[in-house]
Amino acid sequence: MSNFYARYVPPAKKPDAVSSPSPDSTKRKRENDAVAQQKQGKKPKLSKPADNEAAKVAKSASPSRLTSVDDTSIVPEKNVLDKYRVTEAARSANPAADIKPCRPKGRKSEESAQQKIVEESKSGEKKSDTLNDGLDQTDTVAEDVAYHKRHAAVLSKFDKSKQQEPARHQGSALSSDQPPVEFHGLEPLPQPEQVEVVPGKPTYSTLPSWQEAPLNVSPGLTATFESLGVSRGLLENLRKSGLEKAFPIQTAVLPLLLEGLNKHDGDICVSAATGSGKTLAYVLPTIEGLKDLVGTKLRAVIVVPTRELVKQVRELCEICASGTSLKIATAVGSKSIKEEQEMLVAEEKVYNPEQYRKEQEKSIDWSSISLDKLVRKPTSEDLMESVGYVTRYRSKVDLLITTPGRLVDHLNSTLGFTLDDVTWLVVDEADKLLNESYQEWIEVVVPALQSRTATRDRDDLLRFMRMTPPRRKVNKILLSATMTRDVSKLNALGLYNPRLVVLAGASTVDESVPGQTGAGDVATNGGSHDLRDAFQVPEQLDEAAIPVPDGSEKPLYLLQLLDNIGIIPSSTRTGQSAPTITSVSDTSSDTDTSSDSSSGSDSLASEDEDSSSSDSESTSDEKDENPEPTSHSNGAGNSPRALIFTRSTASATRLSRLLTLLCPALASRISTLTRSTASSASSRRALSSFRSSKISILIATDRASRGLDVPGLEHVVSYDVPSSALTYVHRVGRTARAGNSGHSWTFIEHREAAWFWREIGGKGKKDSFDIGADDVWIQRSKAIRRLNLTIEQDDIKARYDAALQQLGEEARNS
Numbered sequence: 064m065s066n067f068y069a070r071y072v073p074p075a076k077k078p079d080a081v082s083s084p085s086p087d088s089t090k091r092k093r094e095n096d097a098v099a100q101q102k103q104g105k106k107p108k109l110s111k112p113a114d115n116e117a118a119k120v121a122k123s124a125s126p127s128r129l130t131s132v133d134d135t136s137i138v139p140e141k142n143v144l145d146k147y148r149v150t151e152a153a154r155s156a157n158p159a160a161d162i163k164p165c166r167p168k169g170r171k172s173e174e175s176a177q178q179k180i181v182e183e184s185k186s187g188e189k190k191s192d193t194l195n196d197g198l199d200q201t202d203t204v205a206e207d208v209a210y211h212k213r214h215a216a217v218l219s220k221f222d223k224s225k226q227q228e229p230a231r232h233q234g235s236a237l238s239s240d241q242p243p244v245e246f247h248g249l250e251p252l253p254q255p256e257q258v259e260v261v262p263g264k265p266t267y268s269t270l271p272s273w274q275e276a277p278l279n280v281s282p283g284l285t286a287t288f289e290s291l292g293v294s295r296g297l298l299e300n301l302r303k304s305g306l307e308k309a310f311p312i313q314t315a316v317l318p319l320l321l322e323g324l325n326k327h328d329g330d331i332c333v334s335a336a337t338g339s340g341k342t343l344a345y346v347l348p349t350i351e352g353l354k355d356l357v358g359t360k361l362r363a364v365i366v367v368p369t370r371e372l373v374k375q376v377r378e379l380c381e382i383c384a385s386g387t388s389l390k391i392a393t394a395v396g397s398k399s400i401k402e403e404q405e406m407l408v409a410e411e412k413v414y415n416p417e418q419y420r421k422e423q424e425k426s427i428d429w430s431s432i433s434l435d436k437l438v439r440k441p442t443s444e445d446l447m448e449s450v451g452y453v454t455r456y457r458s459k460v461d462l463l464i465t466t467p468g469r470l471v472d473h474l475n476s477t478l479g480f481t482l483d484d485v486t487w488l489v490v491d492e493a494d495k496l497l498n499e500s501y502q503e504w505i506e507v508v509v510p511a512l513q514s515r516t517a518t519r520d521r522d523d524l525l526r527f528m529r530m531t532p533p534r535r536k537v538n539k540i541l542l543s544a545t546m547t548r549d550v551s552k553l554n555a556l557g558l559y560n561p562r563l564v565v566l567a568g569a570s571t572v573d574e575s576v577p578g579q580t581g582a583g584d585v586a587t588n589g590g591s592h593d594l595r596d597a598f599q600v601p602e603q604l605d606e607a608a609i610p611v612p613d614g615s616e617k618p619l620y621l622l623q624l625l626d627n628i629g630i631i632p633s634s635t636r637t638g639q640s641a642p643t644i645t646s647v648s649d650t651s652s653d654t655d656t657s658s659d660s661s662s663g664s665d666s667l668a669s670e671d672e673d674s675s676s677s678d679s680e681s682t683s684d685e686k687d688e689n690p691e692p693t694s695h696s697n698g699a700g701n702s703p704r705a706l707i708f709t710r711s712t713a714s715a716t717r718l719s720r721l722l723t724l725l726c727p728a729l730a731s732r733i734s735t736l737t738r739s740t741a742s743s744a745s746s747r748r749a750l751s752s753f754r755s756s757k758i759s760i761l762i763a764t765d766r767a768s769r770g771l772d773v774p775g776l777e778h779v780v781s782y783d784v785p786s787s788a789l790t791y792v793h794r795v796g797r798t799a800r801a802g803n804s805g806h807s808w809t810f811i812e813h814r815e816a817a818w819f820w821r822e823i824g825g826k827g828k829k830d831s832f833d834i835g836a837d838d839v840w841i842q843r844s845k846a847i848r849r850l851n852l853t854i855e856q857d858d859i860k861a862r863y864d865a866a867l868q869q870l871g872e873e874a875r876n877s
């Protein structure tokens with residue numbers, strides 16, 4: 064008898080059941096009979112319930128039933144557990160019975176068992192089930208024990224999982240509440256709607272409090288110099304120079320620096336637009352502070368980035384100090400260092416035997432002796448004659464205006480040159496001078512300013528009297544049109560109790576802030592102060608950008624612009640060499656009173672799509688009807704002047720020569736101001752000729768972009784696009800100064816357009832708060848205009864080719 068019966072005969076049979084057939088065995092017999100009858104084509108009897116049971120068994124023996132057996136055999140553990148469940152069920156039905164779980168049988172044995180049933184039913188052989196059961200049970204007990212042991216781990220897991228069954232059911236009940244899983248194809252899954260992120264101003268600031276709450280100056284603020292506390296002598300000097308009333312930034316800064324109730328005990332940082340009068344704001348208080356002091360000592364140092372600026376500041380200092388005994392000097396390196404040393408420091412022999420003896424006994428401190436100083440020490444000294452005498456150095460100047468490099472040179476190599484007595488340090492164009500490329504001078508100057516040699520005797524006396532010596536006071540003034548907010552750079556100068564003064568532009572005046580409208584007071588509210596570095600271009604400045612479709616033709620565009628703005632004399636314009644004006648089209652948007660300029664196109668490619676391009680054509684037609692150039696002559700009746708900026712010295716020189724070749728009439732009216740010509744006398748002459756309108760075109764590098772004051776200059780042309788927004792602010796600031804109007808023209812090549820309109824035009828920057836430390840935002844009252852120039856294809860191009868050829872030959876021969 065096969066093990067099949069051991070599986071399907073309920074194992075809870077009692078031992079006495081062996082002799083009498085169980086109801087189940089009777090049922091199975093009926094089933095077998097039914098199968099046999101079916102096979103023989105006979106209809107099974109269905110009248111009795113027993114017959115129905117037999118039909119069920121026959122059904123269970125069908126192929127579908129076997130398939131399910133097949134399935135379970137794939138998962139052996141499940142098979143084991145099924146058998147265990149059967150045994151457990153039987154055990155619970157009859158706990159007294161010694162029931163062992165059945166061994167798992169392979170698929171084959173089950174199939175053969177079923178086959179056997181069919182065969183038995185066919186042959187009609189009747190064997191005793193009970194006998195076979197008894198024999199089988201004896202065999203399987205041992206196997207079952209081994210089997211139990213082998214699967215002990217699985218069975219114990221099953222027990223455990225049974226205990227957790229209720230909890231699992233609960234869980235499945237919960238999960239059945241969840242929505243049914245949806246199946247999708249490969250099409251993109253629907254995404255949640257994007258939440259629009261509204262850009263918001265940060266509610267916090269990382270700025271120190273003195274920068275967070277600057278002294279905002281109204282553009283309408285003004286007062287007389289007299290009311291601001293300027294002394295009578297200086298008032299007279301100012302009046303002689305036509306300076307009657309103080310500009311807004313002067314009105315705010317002078318009371319903070321002049322002696323009086325409002326004097327600020329600390330350092331001052333000034334941020335005010337180009338041409339707003341910052342120079343007088345520091346020159347006046349410095350001269351006022353020094354003019355009554357007895358004895359000549361170096362008490363004030365003014366540091367500026369270029370020698371042109373040194374000269375310019377000196378001129379204003381001399382105007383203000385006229386009639387005083389103050390001695391003003393400059394050091395820029397145009398003379399030899401020896402000449403400058405003799406000009407700055409006097410060496411004297413003083414008879415003082417006691418001091419002489421002390422100095423002789425003192426061991427030499429080699430670390431403090433520089434080779435330069437030894438080399439420059441006079442060698443013709445008669446040692447015998449100098450016995451008992453000591454050398455004393457004395458400053459020959461009260462105020463020194465210098466560049467940072469030359470100041471360091473003198474501190475390192477000029478005997479007797481010290482900053483021990485300096486009480487005023489002015490750093491003009493401070494953001495530039497605090498830049499990394501310049502910063503080395505600070506490492507030398509700041510320690511020199513901290514030295515207390517000059518007050519050592521006094522300080523020793525105070526300490527002897529158990530008193531604390533007062534802090535050494537140096538009034539530090541930092542100024543720029545693009546003042547840095549970078550605290551780490553400002554800290555390098557060791558500022559004490561600093562105060563920031565900011566001149567607000569008219570377009571940025573906050574009506575809600577008292578004192579910021581009209582000629583009111585200075586407002587201390589930081590209302591219009593942005594976290595970004597927002598810098599002003601002058602109110603009266605008219606800015607235009609000129610697209611250049613083909614960069615190689617830029618000189619022709621420049622020539623055309625110069626012609627149009629009246630810089631090329633009309634007599635030469637009608638001659639053979641004159642360029643042809645074809646059209647000037649103004650594609651500007653309407654005046655934008657916002658502080659940001661958003662007109663203009665990102666690139667020339669998008670220009671055609673711009674609605675303003677149609678305006679440009681109509682304007683162009685109008686210009687064609689009236690091709691007379693607009694004359695922008697200055698008030699003195701002279702022809703207008705243009706300061707043209709190029710990227711490099713080579714570019715400036717080349718352009719100057721090219722313009723001369725293209726328009727020979729300009730030869731006597733063009734000059735250059737570059738690094739290579741800066742020290743030469745011809746360059747100084749060029750600048751003064753330009754100031755006096757003797758020449759009308761000055762081509763310069765960016766060394767002329769900072770601080771240079773050419774009163775009444777009408778035009779600034781950026782022939783090469785500026786390298787940064789800061790450079791742009793300084794370049795265009797050479798015009799529209801001191802409340803006058805002026806024009807700036809910037810040529811933009813195709814590849815520069817996107818950068819220009821974003822960084823300088825401010826397109827898309829106004830609402831962006833994703834900014835870095837160096838981010839600059841230019842504030843202006845009017846948007847930048849876009850101006851299209853067209854060059855007519857006539858002889859100008861042929862002449863241009865010839866000029867280029869000649870330039871190439873000259874370059875090869877040089």
Ligand SMILES: Nc1ncnc2c1ncn2[C@@H]1O[C@H](COP(=O)(O)OP(=O)(O)OP(=O)(O)O)[C@@H](O)[C@H]1O
Nearest residue numbers: 308309310337338339340341342343544770772801
């Ligand atoms: N109170 C005043 N009245 C009339 N003109 C003045 C007054 N103060 C200054 N100016 C003139 O204004 C012009 C610009 O002044 P200044 O050179 O000091 O400007 P700035 O603010 O230093 O400009 P930048 O930032 O370009 O150096 C100069 O020509 C100067 O003579």
